[in-house]
Amino acid sequence: MADNASRRGAVNLGVPLMITAFIVIGGFLYWLNLQAAEQEAAQMVEEEAPIETATIEGAVVVAAADIQLDASPFEGQMITLEGLTVAGQLGAQGFWLDLPNGNPFLVSLSDELAAQGVGAQQGQTPTVTGIVLAVNDSILNAWSAAGTISEGDRLAAEFATHFMDAAQVVLEVPAGGEGGEG
Numbered sequence: 001m002a003d004n005a006s007r008r009g010a011v012n013l014g015v016p017l018m019i020t021a022f023i024v025i026g027g028f029l030y031w032l033n034l035q036a037a038e039q040e041a042a043q044m045v046e047e048e049a050p051i052e053t054a055t056i057e058g059a060v061v062v063a064a065a066d067i068q069l070d071a072s073p074f075e076g077q078m079i080t081l082e083g084l085t086v087a088g089q090l091g092a093q094g095f096w097l098d099l100p101n102g103n104p105f106l107v108s109l110s111d112e113l114a115a116q117g118v119g120a121q122q123g124q125t126p127t128v129t130g131i132v133l134a135v136n137d138s139i140l141n142a143w144s145a146a147g148t149i150s151e152g153d154r155l156a157a158e159f160a161t162h163f164m165d166a167a168q169v170v171l172e173v174p175a176g177g178e179g180g181e182g
């Protein structure tokens with residue numbers, strides 16, 4: 001038989017330590033929940049201040065997802081596209097916007113905007129307002145005759161089914177700088 005006489009006054013601490021561990025873990029999870037709620041509230045405050053962009057009256061803001069597959073429902077309408085990155089230039093005539101599905105959308109600068117030197121460079125994120133038109137040979141011939149697109153640009157533009165005849169191009173203003181508006 002084992003002699004347990006020396007442990008007679010000792011207390012079994014297993015159960016109280018287990019309960020204490022559960023309380024500490026619960027308190028820690030509660031503290032993490034409070035921190036996450038504070039972080040979420042701070043992010044929502046930052047997102048609540050959208051930048052107002054001046055667009056032409058009557059223009060409808062169209063989501064890129066609505067125009068990326070088929071622009072024909074918007075043909076002849078004044079629309080605004082925002083939040084899209086410039087994928088490349090189309091000679092001096094305009095530029096391509098990169099749609100979410102990876103396809104480019106052609107934007108042609110109006111004569112007034114081109115005369116003012118307004119445009120967007122690759123990587124910029126302009127807000128563009130204009131009328132959606134179908135691409136046809138007479139438009140491409142006019143651009144070629146004016147010398148605003150090269151033969152290579154014309155071949156690229158022939159793949160577009162629709163384009164936007166931009167009446168206004170507003171460039172995103174970088175922090176501490178001034179942007180252009182047309």
